[in-house]
Amino acid sequence: MSSAIRLEDVSRLYFVGDTVVRALDGITLSIEEGSFTAIVGPSGSGKSTLMSLIGCLDLPTSGRILIAGEDTSGMDEDELALLRNRHIGFVFQHFSLLPRMSALDNAALPLLYAGIPLRERRKRAAGMLERVGLGDRMDHRPSELSGGQKQRVAIARALINDPAIILADEPTGALDSATGHEVMDIFHGLNREGHTIVFVTHDNALASECSRMVRLSDGRVADAG
Amino acid sequence: MLGEDIRMALASMAGNRLRTFLSLLGIMIGVASVVAILNLGRSVTESISESFEIGGLDTVNVMPRGQARETMIFTEEFAYDLMEEIEGIREVLPTVSSMANVRKGQEISEGVQVQGVTSGYFPSNALELDEGAFFGPIDNINRRQVCVIGKELAEELFPAGDALGSYVSVFRNQAKSFLVIGILAERDESLGASYNSTLFMPYNTYVQRFRRTDQVGTYVVKVAEGYDATAVADDIEGYLDEIAGSDYYRLFSPATVKEMSDSVMSTFSMFLAAIAAISLVVGGIGIMNIMLVSVVERTGEIGIRKALGASPKAIRMQFLVESVTLSLSGGLIGLAAGTALSFAAVSLAGWSLHISLGAIAVSLLFSLFIGVFFGWYPAAKAARLQPMEALSRD
Structure with missing residues (x-):
């Protein structure tokens, strides 16, 4: 199996006044295609920084990141935007839906930036919402949905462009445990369909459901699983 | 994409009606006064012309x-x-x-x-x-x-x-x-x-x-027919000066007086319109202000959009379209208000209303220009936001 994501000696430093904070310190890591990887570690261990680097939302201070075999280090902002749009689906802890838009338009948003016409966008978003069991909630705004429903809209949005990689940052963190399990079931289903899933959590029980567990500590890989 | 940007702009304007209205007030008043002044100027000129025509422009x-x-x-x-x-x-x-x-x-x-x-x-x-x-x-x-x-x-x-x-x-x-x-x-x-x-x-x-x-x-x-009365009047004047001298006759030509009065009227109303146009600049600053607030408020939204694949260009376009939509709506409302105002004034004075097409064109082009000019900086600011920073500020 080839690597969906490959990090080579990646560091991310933050400069706060005179002090240098090493959020990530020389990480080398490969995540295989079709795997379901949990990234765990105490808060401040660099989990979120790692997630945003893999998601190309941030750039490393040094080192190389390859997504689906493509080196991202030389890319400009437009190329990174395109890469995120085509290859990566994000699921955030607090759903990050746009409040003024219906569930349907929220789920369809990545297609807008892929240049898909409106009719097609809505058709595909409707199909995706049906798949996550929200066929009867398409015209609802996020404020009219429960936490679990919101996260399912967010999952539909992450899947809409059929990305190879799904990055989930504490996707169950804001949900009760029953709803959290439902969401995890959806991720397991997606993994079985072949999506590569990277999943950040501090919940060891959930992490143990995954095929691999990477433990971070002080910006380094403590256990590559 | 443009259609979607306009849809989003209208949704965002509708999301906060009072604020939208207040931020549009400046440009509305500016456009309304420019339109009213130019319309009035044209109506006055036309009504003077009509009385000249009875007097005989030929x-x-x-x-x-x-x-x-x-x-x-x-x-x-x-x-x-x-x-x-x-x-x-x-x-x-x-x-x-x-x-x-x-x-x-x-x-x-x-x-x-x-x-x-x-x-x-x-x-x-x-x-x-x-x-x-x-x-x-x-x-x-x-x-x-x-x-x-x-x-x-x-x-x-x-x-x-x-x-x-x-x-x-x-x-x-x-x-x-x-x-x-x-x-x-x-x-x-x-x-x-x-x-x-x-x-x-x-x-x-x-x-x-x-x-x-x-x-x-x-x-x-x-x-x-086919000759310019002011030119003929000038020729006659030249001829009479030669054979009799300018002290020995008086010449009155409605066309010449009309030409002078038209030029005075149009200079005067252009002057007033230029003063009114200053309020358009104030209106533009109002729009820039609200757009800057909007960019700060919607930092999280910008982060989400970027995470989902919006390029800096797409974000800049979204905010530019929003500011142009704002200023054009203000311009359109101002145009309607200015036309109504000039209609009321003209009716009171007993003239007939002549709409100045130039005023319509100028006010709409000006609104467009203001939207682009004063929206540029806030839009560029939105486009420059780093996705991670924008997301974490949510």
């Missing part, structure tokens, strides 16, 4: 004065000289006039304008009859003592309304009796004359009965 009046009466240049024959010398003249109508008292029985009208004119004078000045007939060339040749009188004069002298076919006495040194053969239709006051209390008689009759010399009072010069 007319140049030449009035001999002072010493010229002794130079003996301004005879009836001089009308032919003018037509020979100056290009673009259709006809020259010599007229003579003076004030006289006119009497019928016990009714006396004092200081009536009595004019001796040839029959061509009536159609040339667009005079129309209420009843009766105009006198013709034969009446002139035969020096018949007939007259056509204005409506007001007829009502004054003949309260019973039986003027037509009656005789009136005209006093100038001595009384002469004239048969009333026509009564003019009433006409609005204008920059020319209304002729409502004028008495017209054949030119030759007047000269024979009331004058010793064959000196002409006023030459009414009619400009031929």
Whole structure:
């Protein structure tokens, strides 16, 4: 199996006044295609920084990141935007839906930036919402949905462009445990369909459901699983 | 993509109606005042023009004065000289006039304008009859003592309304009796004359009965079709300066006065509009302000959009479209308000409204420009946000 994501000696430093904070310190890591990887570690261990680097939302201070075999280090902002749009689906802890838009338009948003016409966008978003069991909630705004429903809209949005990689940052963190399990079931289903899933959590029980567990500590890989 | 951007812009404007309205107020007031001023300027100009047209824009009046009466240049024959010398003249109508008292029985009208004119004078000045007939060339040749009188004069002298076919006495040194053969239709006051209390008689009759010399009072010069009346007036002036000197005549041409008044009016309203346009700049700053607030408020949204694959260009476009949508809506509301305002003002003044197409074009283009100009910086700021920072600030 080839690597969906490959990090080579990646560091991310933050400069706060005179002090240098090493959020990530020389990480080398490969995540295989079709795997379901949990990234765990105490808060401040660099989990979120790692997630945003893999998601190309941030750039490393040094080192190389390859997504689906493509080196991202030389890319400009437009190329990174395109890469995120085509290859990566994000699921955030607090759903990050746009409040003024219906569930349907929220789920369809990545297609807008892929240049898909409106009719097609809505058709595909409707199909995706049906798949996550929200066929009867398409015209609802996020404020009219429960936490679990919101996260399912967010999952539909992450899947809409059929990305190879799904990055989930504490996707169950804001949900009760029953709803959290439902969401995890959806991720397991997606993994079985072949999506590569990277999943950040501090919940060891959930992490143990995954095929691999990477433990971070002080910006380094403590256990590559 | 543009359609989607406009949809998002409208949704965002509708999301906070009061704030949207307040931020648009500046540009609304600016556009409304520019439109109102330009519309009013045009309406005033048009209404002045209309009164000039009644006065005869194709007319140049030449009035001999002072010493010229002794130079003996301004005879009836001089009308032919003018037509020979100056290009673009259709006809020259010599007229003579003076004030006289006119009497019928016990009714006396004092200081009536009595004019001796040839029959061509009536159609040339667009005079129309209420009843009766105009006198013709034969009446002139035969020096018949007939007259056509204005409506007001007829009502004054003949309260019973039986003027037509009656005789009136005209006093100038001595009384002469004239048969009333026509009564003019009433006409609005204008920059020319209304002729409502004028008495017209054949030119030759007047000269024979009331004058010793064959000196002409006023030459009414009619400009031929296709010629510019102001240019013809200038030519006549040049010619008269040469043969008589500028002290010996007066020249009045409605077209020349209109040209001056048009140019003064348009300069004046452009000046006022320019002052009003300053408020458009203030309006633009209002839009920039609200867009900057909007970018800060929606940092999280920008982060999400970027995470989902929006390029900096797409974000910049979204916010630019939003600011242009804002300013254009303000412009459209201002356009409607300004038009309503000018309509109200014009109605009060009793003129008719003339919409200035230039004002519409200028105000909409200006709104567009303001939207782009004042939206550029906030949009660029939004586009530059780093996705991770934007997301974590949510």
